[in-house]
Amino acid sequence: MKQDLKIVKIGGNIINNEENLRSFLKNFSQINSPKILVHGGGNLATKMAKELGLQPKMVGGRRITDQANLEVVTMVYAGLLNKNIVANLQNNHCNAIGLTGADANTIVAHKRMVKDIDYGFAGDVDKVDAKSIQLFLENGITPVFCAITHNKNGQLLNTNADTIAAEIAKSLGNFYKVELVYCFEKNGVLKSMEDENSVIENIDSTSYQQLKENNTIAEGMLPKMKNCFEALDAGVDSVVIGNPTVITNKDQKFTTLKL
């Protein structure tokens, strides 16, 4: 039987608030199985870019990463955020290691092709090296990934953290029983955006099609759900979507996706 592996992705709602982050990392440390953390950048990179006199450019919620902004996200994501998270986890007796995709060549990506929009140094993932991630896990080391990858030719690339989490999950599905957990600001996928309690507790491939057709799942949730079902198709056991406490407390509503 495969060993459990929990892969948890956190975003701005946790990263932007010191108290939320501290409390989340304490809970995360208490997960007993092997685990991996993937973190987004929150609003700190935008703040830092402004302080340095740069104009952050966003199109459709995605950052346009020119050379100067790539330097900022490398500093903020891989330096300030990632290393403070690692030091905090060490304090919680979780033997963490902070990684970009360049470290131990864990995630290779390519610069996104220019079609309508030139996203600059934005990376689309080609390959996750499951073997080096397993080396860490098997030695009791918890990988903490930030949203930076590389192209194996010396170029760092800014890469969507949701995608990184899904790609890591897919690469490890052959070796572990993987639960991929997306923590965000809501309690799960909601029937009605206005009602926080309207959590859809279970979604499978059939109900997913229905929820798309009747527009319950739309806009920002669409790419997220697409990532999730691709991960399930590739051998990930289950995907959980919920608020940050879902990683240790299951006495609440959250959404579970299974094929």
Next chain:
Amino acid sequence: MKQDLKIVKIGGNIINNEENLRSFLKNFSQINSPKILVHGGGNLATKMAKELGLQPKMVGGRRITDQANLEVVTMVYAGLLNKNIVANLQNNHCNAIGLTGADANTIVAHKRMVKDIDYGFAGDVDKVDAKSIQLFLENGITPVFCAITHNKNGQLLNTNADTIAAEIAKSLGNFYKVELVYCFEKNGVLKSMEDENSVIENIDSTSYQQLKENNTIAEGMLPKMKNCFEALDAGVDSVVIGNPTVITNKDQKFTTLKL
């Protein structure tokens, strides 16, 4: 017989110049034995601190690290510099991993005690975890350390890169035949500072005492040499001091320290 291990420390003269750095990393990648790189920060942290409106404070060549400056060195050393070095090494087919002392709990330090001067978040090394560094080396992964450690209680600490290199060398001396290489702007320890060719090629404990007594070794070189001989005393096989090309080209003058 112990396997060879080369530990190389580079400082500002390489870090501050993109062309020097690229050429050094190409040479470093060609070292056949297991190897570790330790890099200082150069002047980029000072530049970044100024851009962010901070006043960098130095006393006797050492940085006073308040909270704001700690954030800057964490961004610049562990983020921008470390990750670009790692990506560059990957391009040179060297499977590098970028580390602070917090990562995999490799280097634990304590905040320097306040005597005459409060250095702020400056760390003095307590313990290097040889076991986790060996895990990387034995799996063909090359650790790249920046000058940041942690205190195991969630606090990152700015730590002298020369010292980090020496402490890592000391911790691994039991398991490897360690050559510790300090690359700097001169060709080695010089008899006369004005004459770049006056390299003292060999120094042992006896000649070291003489060189101190007759003031050939003085000022900035004194703490560096003290680190070196402490490393030799602790089981490091040899220490080399020379210009950056010394790591692959031994057809030139450089200084070798042995007990």
